Amino acid sequence: MKQYLNLMRLVLEEGVKKEDRxxxxxxxxxxxxxRFD
Structure with a gap:
């Protein structure tokens, strides 16, 4: 769970916003x- 939260923090802090259809x-x-087993 901690890895998921770290990735979400990274996306929110450093992610690029893109428009979609x-x-x-x-x-x-x-x-x-x-990866999930």
Missing amino acids: TGIGTQSTFGHQF
Whole structure:
């Protein structure tokens, strides 16, 4: 859970805001992923 929260903090602090077709937009960073078993 701590890894997830750290990634969300990174996205919120350093992420790039992008517009999308819905008009809501997204905020993202490049090159991060999670794996679940």
